[in-house]
Amino acid sequence: MVGTLLNAGCILAGGIAGLVMKKPLSAANQxxxxxxxxxxxxxxxxRLAWMSIASESETFVEVFQRLGLVIxxxxxxxxxxxxxxxxxxxxRVGRFAREKMSGVRPDNANRFSDGFSVAAALFCAxxxxxxxxxxxxxxxxxWPLVIKGVMDGMAVMGFVGMFGAGVILSAVPVFVFQGTITLFCSRIxxxxxxxxxxxxxASAMNATAGLLIFTVSLIVFEVKKIEVSDYLPSLVFAPVLWCWLL
Structure with missing residues (x-):
């Protein structure tokens, strides 16, 4: 739960910073x-992928076997x-957010709730x-959730100027959603x-998650647009393959 707590905290901090700061971050800082x-x-x-694979392997052959099964x-x-x-x-979540952002106006009565729903949808998706x-x-x-928290916090800084303080409340659904997944994995x-x-x-799922986390960097650097969400079922296949074939 540490990662989720820090993620929610970054959203709160980013929202407060956005309300206090009069100017957005410069292009150089961004x-x-x-x-x-x-x-x-x-x-x-x-690091997560390597730790997960190496911890269960005694030889380089086993490392390559486990890596092959993850792939x-x-x-x-x-x-x-x-x-x-x-x-x-x-x-569809992204399109929903873009539509809300393109139609936002200072006199919009739903500005507060729109900001909350946009931020919550984007951060949870x-x-x-x-x-x-x-x-x-x-x-x-x-650490992946800490990095996500910084990303979310920076996004909230920009959203606050568009939607107002409502976006700060997105920390609540983020905490509930991510916390539920974390507790389900650790306790059940x-x-x-x-x-x-x-x-x-567990190591198989962590190794797979590690490689998928790595692919997010390709999106951050705009190297390649990867449909990362389609890889979610990999988290189910990985432990089955590791436990049945090794």
């Missing part, structure tokens, strides 16, 4: 934060996610919300894996 956050995503994702899980997950149209659902919460729940690895799934003899399952 570019700097983008670079730092992108590098942070790379390090956090690859296979990603392929199967991508295919399943595309069939379920998970990314399309995520895109972000891929890092799920992948980071999984890592926090299984391994107590909260992890004990169940251990009782079922699937001792590698």
């Amino acid at each position: 570019l700097f934060f983008k670079l730092v956050l992108g590098l942070g995503v790379i390090v956090a994702g690859l 296979l899980a990603l392929m199967l997950g991508r295919f399943t996610g595309a069939m379920l149209r998970i990314q399309k659902a995520s895109n 972000a891929p890092l919300a799920v992948f980071g919460s999984v890592a926090d729940g299984f391994a107590g690895y909260f 799934l992890l004990p169940w894996f251990e009782q079922s003899g699937w001792t590698d399952a």
